Amino acid sequence: MITFITGNQHKVKEAEEIFQKFNINLEHNDLGYNEVQGTLEDVAKSGAKYACEKLNKPVIVEDAGLFIKALNNFPGTYSSYVQETLGNSGILKLMNDIINPEDRYAEFRSVVGYCAPNSEPEIFLGCVKGQISTEEKGSFGFAYDSIFYVEKKCKTFGELTRKEKSQFSHRKNSLKTFIEWYIENSLE
Numbered sequence: 001m002i003t004f005i006t007g008n009q010h011k012v013k014e015a016e017e018i019f020q021k022f023n024i025n026l027e028h029n030d031l032g033y034n035e036v037q038g039t040l041e042d043v044a045k046s047g048a049k050y051a052c053e054k055l056n057k058p059v060i061v062e063d064a065g066l067f068i069k070a071l072n073n074f075p076g077t078y079s080s081y082v083q084e085t086l087g088n089s090g091i092l093k094l095m096n097d098i099i100n101p102e103d104r105y106a107e108f109r110s111v112v113g114y115c116a117p118n119s120e121p122e123i124f125l126g127c128v129k130g131q132i133s134t135e136e137k138g139s140f141g142f143a144y145d146s147i148f149y150v151e152k153k154c155k156t157f158g159e160l161t162r163k164e165k166s167q168f169s170h171r172k173n174s175l176k177t178f179i180e181w182y183i184e185n186s187l188e
């Protein structure tokens with residue numbers, strides 16, 4: 001049993017979708033943890049260590065961000081703050097003059113932090129490539145999903161069901177890497 005520490009219900013549902021495939025039980029706890037200033041990796045490591053020490057059981061945390069190339073990787077590690085302040089319409093406005101779809105390249109990155117009692121935290125990275133759409137599309141998903149366009153699907157994440165998004169999302173990639181490692185390492 002692994003406990004996923006997050007305050008975001010959408011993440012819980014997506015993670016459950018992915019864990020089910022591997023027959024691993026996932027429990028949810030929104031204990032919360034201080035997000036240190038630094039990279040996604042720093043946040044995931046320190047969050048996992050903190051939650052594990054607090055609960056004294058194996059935990060995962062997951063820190064994600066949207067990195068837009070034309071904006072020098074903004075909002076990146078400021079993704080939560082920017083979603084709450086500028087929002088998707090603010091991002092679209094910042095990108096008004098960028099016409100060429102290739103110049104609207106963006107990626108979602110996800111870092112899973114895992115920590116078990118009496119051991120040091122481990123991290124696992126996932127990424128998905130896309131473009132910032134010119135308008136918001138779709139009502140599935142959350143936060144940046146309606147402006148994140150995936151070329152091979154000709155749709156934004158907001159137009160994909162949870163099941164579809166969870167087949168190739170940044171979160172799927174980081175969690176899958178973690179789960180494979182976990183399965184290999186929990187064999188006696």
Ligand code: ITT
Nearest residue numbers: 006007008062063064065079080083142143144145
């Ligand atoms: P935690 O409690 O797990 O930290 P959070 O919602 O604060 O949940 P993050 O810090 O990982 O999540 O995410 C930074 C921002 O990026 C935040 O506004 C999220 O809503 C958004 N975000 C993360 N994953 C996303 C996804 O898959 N699709 C759209 N937006 C996402």
